[in-house]
Amino acid sequence: MTALRLPFILMLAGVLGLAGCSVHQPVSLYQLDSGSPAQPAQSAGMAVLLGPVTVADYLQRETLLQRQPDGSLQASVDGRWAGSLSSDIDQLLLRQVAGHLDSQRVVLAPATLGFTPDVQVLLTITRLDSGESQPAVLDAQWRLIDRRGQVRDNRIIHLQEQHAGGTAAQVQAQGVLLQRLAEQLSTALKPLANQPPIAEAPRKPAAKPVAPAAEPEKQPKIPMASPIRTDMEVFRF
Numbered sequence: 001m002t003a004l005r006l007p008f009i010l011m012l013a014g015v016l017g018l019a020g021c022s023v024h025q026p027v028s029l030y031q032l033d034s035g036s037p038a039q040p041a042q043s044a045g046m047a048v049l050l051g052p053v054t055v056a057d058y059l060q061r062e063t064l065l066q067r068q069p070d071g072s073l074q075a076s077v078d079g080r081w082a083g084s085l086s087s088d089i090d091q092l093l094l095r096q097v098a099g100h101l102d103s104q105r106v107v108l109a110p111a112t113l114g115f116t117p118d119v120q121v122l123l124t125i126t127r128l129d130s131g132e133s134q135p136a137v138l139d140a141q142w143r144l145i146d147r148r149g150q151v152r153d154n155r156i157i158h159l160q161e162q163h164a165g166g167t168a169a170q171v172q173a174q175g176v177l178l179q180r181l182a183e184q185l186s187t188a189l190k191p192l193a194n195q196p197p198i199a200e201a202p203r204k205p206a207a208k209p210v211a212p213a214a215e216p217e218k219q220p221k222i223p224m225a226s227p228i229r230t231d232m233e234v235f236r237f
Helices: 002-023 085-101 167-192
Strands: 028-030 048-055 063-067 073-081 106-108 119-129 136-146 151-161
Touching: 028 167, 048 085, 063 119, 063 167, 073 167, 085 106, 085 119, 085 167, 119 167, 136 167, 151 167
Parallel strands: 028 073, 048 106, 048 119
Antiparallel strands: 063 073, 119 136, 136 151
């Protein structure tokens, strides 16, 4: 009996070992590639407030999603984001825009106290995904607001990038899409760099105190005539 049990125990151990390997498959962590943006040199360049940058709810997770041919999304089994995807997008756009504008004065919202931007970028990313057989797709919209609070540009963007099919290639393609978005955004920002200063409203002169109305001159009173009495009597016939 003991001799018969030994092969069974060895087979069971092998099955459990294979099951353990399948459960503990290594998962790769990915970050967006920000490319090689130029290092901005101008400390007094264009002042840009980048954000708020709003990212679609379905992207705010660690799971790396895969677009299926039918349009559905499935969680990747061999990869996930190394951290916050929203933060990666913010940093990629910041470095790219600062490099294209050659300005050290590109900051993420919220702005620090005392920072007065030449223009503010309100950016919404509604789609950023790909699949093994689906291209990487980026849908976004921006609004550019100048220092007077006026909307100077409003644009809807749709970009696509092909890839080799693997997870790493898909993440790289998504990074390329964000780099292209930053390039187009920088092109739209450059004409707003030379805005005329806001003229101060002219101050109204202080109102002069109103002098009290002069009283009308008093006319000299004419004494009323009073009858003069005499001792003479007047007789009438």
